[in-house]
Amino acid sequence: MSHTAIVPDHMTLRNYLLQHRLPLYFSKPVLAHIESYMTAATAKGFRGKVVDLAEYSNCHRTTLGHFLAEGKWDEGVLQAKVKTESLRQVMETSERTAEPLFVIHDDTIAQKTKPSSQAQVPMECTGFHHSHLLGKVVWGHQVQATVVGCADLSLIHSIDLYDKTKTHPDGTVYTKIDRVSDMAATLPLPPHGGYVLVDSWFTCARVIDSYAAAGYHLIGALKTNRILYPQGIRISAQDFACHIRKEDVRLVTVNGSSYWTYRYEGALNEIDNAVVLLCWPEQAFGEPKALRAFLCTDVSLETETISAYYAKRWPIEIFFRQSKNNLGFDTYQVRSATAFIRLWALLAFTHLYCTTGLGQPYPFGDGLRVVRKQVQQDRFRAVYECGRSGIPFHVVCEQFKLA
Secondary structure (H helix, E strand, C coil): CCCCCCCCCCHHHHHHHHHCCHHHCCCHHHHHHHHHHHHHHCCCCCCCCHHHHHCCCCCCHHHHHHHHHCCCCCHHHHHHHHHHHHHHHHHHHHHHHCCCEEEEEEEEEEECCCCCCCCCCCCCCCEEEEECCCCEEEEEEEEEEEEEEECCEEEEEEEEECCCCCECCCCCECCHHHHHHHHHCCCCCCCCCEEEEECHHHCCHHHHHHHHHHCCEEEEEECCCCEECHHHCCEEHHHHHCCCCHHHCEEEEECCEEEEEEEEEEEECCEEEEEEEEEEECCCCCCHHHCEEEEECCCCCCHHHHHHHHHHHHHHHHHHHHHHHHCCCCCCCCCCHHHHHHHHHHHHHHHHHHHHCCCCCCCHHHHHHHHHHHHHHHHHHHHHHHHHCCCCHHHHHHHCCCC
């Protein structure tokens, strides 16, 4: 007598795939692999490895590896869906709340082990990159990400590999600044104002001009060696800060932390007019190593508002940490660039599902817990149905790869 095992029926996830009309773009086998990935990625202990995917799929890990590295499907469809849906949601939120729209750019390192000189198939596109988190040069992939947000909503918008070998038609290197600047033209006009939030690497005239053309102001960290022109005198921010007295600053509180803040408005090198905030923690006024500087091109904003808006950059740091801890952002072991770029596309789509695909918006951590319960319930339901159907225990074990 033959028996057919009953596989888990992830209806909520399947409906999400249907909602985004993925059957129009992908074959049934590809859709099954995407569903298997999203199920596995939201399970506890997921590391982004093919063996983790196989645990939640009827296919062997070699089939799943082929799906990632050589499968005939376009990951650009998922990337486009994430971009379209994230912008739709934040635009609707902005229209409803009359709050500004925020675009947040940052990069991170997916650190890898440097291969030996004898390695026959090293991981593609790896190289040495400076890790700000570790304060040293490490081997791995440098990844640029963009998060869009409005009010309390923050959503992943894109994940892209930074490839040092990519060039413009004239042969010059296509830099991280080029990518961030080019993205400005892809964004909608913000209905109630918009701000791009960046670290000091991207606080430059090129990015400012690109986003100004798209209708966005820039708020960014500023290196303290940047040149200011108070009363026409050319001086670096750090040297100018040495002349600031306690009576020249005011205490500003952001998210429970207080900072002594001096507001400068005027010219910088390559920037005609902007606000620069020079800030020290409340207990460290005047200490050179404690000085932080921030630039805002919207000179109409109050000092407190600039500080509060820049603090909205924090969600991209949370995205990196959560994705590394839960979705295998940097623990994958696939070797081809095609495979790990596809993994990032699947990761972004899964992250969006956990935050917006469950009938109401969730912080990622809360949404992930909801999905994990769904997955576990589906697996227990499948076992229950196997028992009701009289399927032998050894067949159930084979189905769940426990034999």
